[in-house]
Amino acid sequence: MFPWLAMGHIIPYFQLSKCLARKGLRVSFVSTPRNLKKLPRIPPNLSSLITLVSLHFLNDHVGGGDDNLLPENSESTTDIPIQKIQHLKNAFDGLEPSLTTFLENSKPDWIIHDYVCHWLPRVGAKVGVPCVFFSLFPAASLAFIGPPSVLLNPKKEQTTGLKKFTTVPNWVPFPSNVVYKFHELLQLMKGASRPPQNGTGVSDMYRYGTVIQDSKFVAVRSCVEFESEWLNLLAELYQKPVIPVGLLPPSVKDHSEEDDDRNDNWVVIKEWLEEQREGSVVYVALGTEATLSQEQVNELALGLESSELPFFWVLRKPPSSTQDAFTSFPEGFQERTKERGMVYMSWAPQVRILAHPSVGGFLTHCGLNSVVEGLAFGRVLILLPMINDQGLNARLLEGKKLGIEIPRNERDGSFTSESVAESLRVVMVENEGKVLREKGREVFGDEKRHESYVNGFIQQLKEHTAT
Numbered sequence: 001m002f003p004w005l006a007m008g009h010i011i012p013y014f015q016l017s018k019c020l021a022r023k024g025l026r027v028s029f030v031s032t033p034r035n036l037k038k039l040p041r042i043p044p045n046l047s048s049l050i051t052l053v054s055l056h057f058l059n060d061h062v063g064g065g066d067d068n069l070l071p072e073n074s075e076s077t078t079d080i081p082i083q084k085i086q087h088l089k090n091a092f093d094g095l096e097p098s099l100t101t102f103l104e105n106s107k108p109d110w111i112i113h114d115y116v117c118h119w120l121p122r123v124g125a126k127v128g129v130p131c132v133f134f135s136l137f138p139a140a141s142l143a144f145i146g147p148p149s150v151l152l153n154p155k156k157e158q159t160t161g162l163k164k165f166t167t168v169p170n171w172v173p174f175p176s177n178v179v180y181k182f183h184e185l186l187q188l189m190k191g192a193s194r195p196p197q198n199g200t201g202v203s204d205m206y207r208y209g210t211v212i213q214d215s216k217f218v219a220v221r222s223c224v225e226f227e228s229e230w231l232n233l234l235a236e237l238y239q240k241p242v243i244p245v246g247l248l249p250p251s252v253k254d255h256s257e258e259d260d261d262r263n264d265n266w267v268v269i270k271e272w273l274e275e276q277r278e279g280s281v282v283y284v285a286l287g288t289e290a291t292l293s294q295e296q297v298n299e300l301a302l303g304l305e306s307s308e309l310p311f312f313w314v315l316r317k318p319p320s321s322t323q324d325a326f327t328s329f330p331e332g333f334q335e336r337t338k339e340r341g342m343v344y345m346s347w348a349p350q351v352r353i354l355a356h357p358s359v360g361g362f363l364t365h366c367g368l369n370s371v372v373e374g375l376a377f378g379r380v381l382i383l384l385p386m387i388n389d390q391g392l393n394a395r396l397l398e399g400k401k402l403g404i405e406i407p408r409n410e411r412d413g414s415f416t417s418e419s420v421a422e423s424l425r426v427v428m429v430e431n432e433g434k435v436l437r438e439k440g441r442e443v444f445g446d447e448k449r450h451e452s453y454v455n456g457f458i459q460q461l462k463e464h465t466a467t
Ligand SMILES: O=c1ccn([C@@H]2O[C@H](COP(=O)(O)OP(=O)(O)O[C@H]3O[C@H](CO)[C@@H](O)[C@H](O)[C@H]3O)[C@@H](O)[C@H]2O)c(=O)[nH]1
Pocket: 006, 007, 008, 009, 011, 136, 137, 286, 287, 288, 289, 290, 314, 346, 347, 348, 349, 350, 351, 366, 367, 368, 369, 370, 371, 373, 387, 388, 389, 390
């Protein structure tokens, strides 16, 4: 297992590793030392089946004050501002020689990897180990960006420029709302590769195109109950098997077994949650990568305040040297809301909070892990996409009636405290939330169904190995 260096990728790859180990498969989970340290404890009954393999970045990619290198002690997207993401990709690409040596020595049956390592299928072919690209992005997002023939030959595309991302591509044969909004493209460009100054010279489209093209088959964190039309389309576009591995819903049991430092504060949080009425709390969390601006923090804070609902807000501290990040709350906000609101500025036990019956709604950035976690516990989603694929996820969820998106200015993406409060009240107080909640739990919360998808995935691995 070789996930991209982002908590939103490492966590579900680890979850799939545990699912495979529970079925008796042996897994080597490969990442860098700081990321491996952040993983939850391996359950004792699986510890003989999961091995953590630590690879170090090459020194040439990391440097103290040098703006053209990755800052010291930064090993995941959580540690850096979005503008430095290309340095992390450089360092990740630099893991090729050490991963090759590991593969030569350990000879696994399969390599299950993420989209960033475009070089890995080539290495796999050299050492005689087949590759599966395991996508954490839903089939709808993958279909939107297109098949390898398009990804690897962008010049041949009919639609170009911004229009390419804001209109439904011509290979989608059914009505769709899965497109980016203009303001989301501005965010996407901040993390794009711009060689030679700050880039790897390898675009994300090339990375996707190569791993899809050279994979034996493509596994997607998804299920037919969620997006059958997109999964079918993807298999046609790729001309190879596309296997849904299920949504990997969280297991609270797993999380309550974690004994790492991050959960020390659970007792305090739990006490606070116990004091709230069932289904009344809005959990607000915008993931591990997005950094909020001062204006966004102001509007969110004032929106939460005027909604009059109890809230638990996890607010990520901006990594050092982030430009345009928030520095404060609106004057008097914390004092005025202290009776019914909690702002939490470190790593929160998200799954345990979402599982608590006091939580009724989840104001989310639409990172797929958060979406699955919220819906699996029957929480109603209020959608506020920030960066990356999150806008596409929001459109897909709203189209499927699995959440409502907070209205915002189409050009600059700004939103107002009134639109936050209004959206919250529509789903938390009025009847609309009930329908959304039931639908979400039905598709996302059925652990047995999602386990059977994992079994199907294992079957595919075995059949391909046999042939
Ligand atoms: O304080 C925290 C913050 C996060 N988490 C967990 O971290 C994961 C975060 O994943 P996700 O919700 O997907 O958010 P991001 O990490 O921000 O998402 C990145 O990864 C996703 C999956 O690929 C993409 O959809 C997003 O665009 C990309 O930003 C989830 O499991 C959370 O439960 C915690 O437990 N505590």
